[in-house]
Amino acid sequence: MENLKIAIQKSGRLSDESLGLLKACGIRFSNGAGKLRTEALNFPLELYFLRDDDIPQYVADGVADLGMVGENVLYEKQLPLTVAAKLGFGQCRLALAVPKNEAYLSLASLRGKRIATSYPGLLREFLREKHVDAEIHEISGSVEIAPGIGLADAICDLVNTGSTLLTNGLREVETVLQSEAVLARPPQLSAEKKALLQRLLFRIEAVQQANRNKYILLNAPNDKLDDIIGLLPGIKSPTVLPLALPGWSSLHSVIEENQFWEVIEKLKEAGAEGILVVPIEKMIA
Ligand code: ATP
Ligand code: ZN
Numbered sequence: 001m002e003n004l005k006i007a008i009q010k011s012g013r014l015s016d017e018s019l020g021l022l023k024a025c026g027i028r029f030s031n032g033a034g035k036l037r038t039e040a041l042n043f044p045l046e047l048y049f050l051r052d053d054d055i056p057q058y059v060a061d062g063v064a065d066l067g068m069v070g071e072n073v074l075y076e077k078q079l080p081l082t083v084a085a086k087l088g089f090g091q092c093r094l095a096l097a098v099p100k101n102e103a104y105l106s107l108a109s110l111r112g113k114r115i116a117t118s119y120p121g122l123l124r125e126f127l128r129e130k131h132v133d134a135e136i137h138e139i140s141g142s143v144e145i146a147p148g149i150g151l152a153d154a155i156c157d158l159v160n161t162g163s164t165l166l167t168n169g170l171r172e173v174e175t176v177l178q179s180e181a182v183l184a185r186p187p188q189l190s191a192e193k194k195a196l197l198q199r200l201l202f203r204i205e206a207v208q209q210a211n212r213n214k215y216i217l218l219n220a221p222n223d224k225l226d227d228i229i230g231l232l233p234g235i236k237s238p239t240v241l242p243l244a245l246p247g248w249s250s251l252h253s254v255i256e257e258n259q260f261w262e263v264i265e266k267l268k269e270a271g272a273e274g275i276l277v278v279p280i281e282k283m284i285a
Pocket of ligand 1: 092
């Protein structure tokens, strides 16, 4: 049987979470530290450890079947690849920033200015769309120091918290692209690889659903059950079990992490007691 070959970042911000996601999908690896390539122990899959910038090209060339890479890198390369799944980590944005004391009203303020970036493709496209004519200076690293040393008037760089910008006396003014890690694939894959990709996507979805949801257990007096059930949608509907104590029931359900606190408050008001919330490891709705 053929292996599904996946390229992931060798060492950097995406490495741990790329490997962690595959492990959460139940795929185990022998200790591959320092290696260029490692094979999974319990799934027809092998990993290539590469620089993130090289991942799209390797996938486009068919050396790897799939790649875990930031959208920023993927779209900058402008290769015929598509996103098979968003992976929910590596969030950042490609942003424009100017020296903090520099007047900035709108994008028009950048007309005729020199902008330093490692993402000339994405920046050019953005400026063209906004009808702003500016000079793009491609540099490969330490973009944030360019204005300070007189190399540029503004920068276009990746930002997460913005603290790097602050320490370099810069102010973020526009978002060019919101980015997260994705699973990139070529348009064509063999039937066998496609089937493996489907199996992998099914597992990734189960892991992501589990992360988005919590298992909740609570006790409620029977006369309040209807109200409480109304607050808990569950996968189909909540499970209700009688407690040993007459007149009381235990209720089990699943709630989404992002509505969690709001629901808990309402449950308490509705008469729920002994609320337990536990993580879900895998979830197939
Ligand atoms: P490599 O040696 O693989 O080329 P790198 O230095 O280019 O590594 P990292 O800094 O590890 O790359 O970032 C990898 C990816 O992580 C980025 O392309 C981006 O998608 C994502 N990322 C998330 N947050 C940030 C951030 N605050 N700054 C930069 N990249 C971020
Ligand atoms: Zn890189």
